[in-house]
Amino acid sequence: MLARAFGTENKSIICDVLGRAPDVEMGSIGDGWSLCRWRQFVGSYTLPALPQPIFTVHIAGKPQVKTWDRDGWTETSSIPGCATIVPAGMPTGWLVDGELDVVTLSMDSDVLAGQPHADQFNRMRFAFADPLGVALTRQILAEIYAPQAAERTAYVSAMVNALKAHILSGPPAAGNPAEIPVSDFSAYRLHQIMNRILADPGGGHSLDELSAMAGITRSHFCHVFKGATGVTPHQYVMKARLDRAQQILVQSDLNLAAVAEAAGFASQSHFSRAFKAWFGMTPSDFRGKERSRQG
Structure with missing residues (x-):
């Protein structure tokens, strides 16, 4: 089944590295996405290359999360409220100084093909501010943990589609965020x-x-x-x-x-x-x- 084939590769790799399953997960057969919430603790982790790109939202935990960049850990840290894009086929290293709480949205490369801003998934983008992406992710989580109902399932799907549309709209226009x-x-x-x-x-x-x-x-x-x-x-x-x-x-x-x-x-x-x-x-x-x- 497509639901089993898509999304499970990324999830299985992350599970092997962290030594635990995601706290919560959901996916879509036809729309090519898989969402997982991960909570992990202090340590350094090497993540092998993933078959599908992921959009990661840092929703809670400690502010000291770094990634490996060429010959050392980045001086910049990810903090709650940041987002990161990890491209397919790129091994990454992570340093977690305390509890980590993130949500990953795996995107099917076939779905991304032909999208106007699909090239943003071809390179690493670490710890950038994305208030709307974070707000949408938090709302999705709130609905997932709420009592299940048919109308809620449809609402969650619509929220995920809104998050996808936001991501695929591309990075914000060039400029200093302080000018906003x-x-x-x-x-x-x-x-x-x-x-x-x-x-x-x-x-x-x-x-x-x-x-x-x-x-x-x-x-x-x-x-x-x-x-x-x-x-x-x-x-x-x-x-x-x-x-x-x-x-x-x-x-x-x-x-x-x-x-x-x-x-x-x-x-x-x-x-x-x-x-x-x-x-x-x-x-x-x-x-x-x-x-x-x-x-």
Whole structure:
């Protein structure tokens, strides 16, 4: 049957890697799609090439999800509210720093053929903001978990078709998301703030500065930020600085004082205390362990 043949290949591969079945799944025989929800925990995972491309929505969990890019983990992380496209035939690596909750929509390559924007499924697009795609995915999940009825099944199918239409409409027009007018906090601004911190962990990133970028009060910003990412703004900045420090420790011979300064810490002692509290070892022990592993 087409229902068994399509969608099960992607699902089986992901099941083998994660060591568990999806929390929920549904599919369509004639429309060429298969939707699964996956919840996983901390670890690194290597996903073999998938036979069909997938559109992935990061709906909940921790903000520190990275993918392998050439010779290391990406500096940018996926956060709840982001979407990722994984093309067919491309092996990928994933680093999950905490609980992960994602929904995958596998798309039949034959269905994609001839679509105006099908080429977007030919390359990896990691952690881009897609508020509408996330909202549609959340609504689909809400209906799937509700008591089943004939009219609800038809509604879910219509919602999935709306999600497909949204995906196939192609990426948003070129431009800076910050240029999109918004009257309140939005996923676009959240994504911009996260990327700014990750691009320059050593910057000031005061709460006043970050909340001003979001266009909301300090207290509201802290509430929304933690609700979306699972951590406070201070914790997120701290983790970004520690991640950068890890890179510097492995890739350079700078002494600890210089590493602390480069990563944005006020002093070597503060850096060492924070590093050990977060990773369970001193910066020197981490450097020695990583170099021993690599050499």
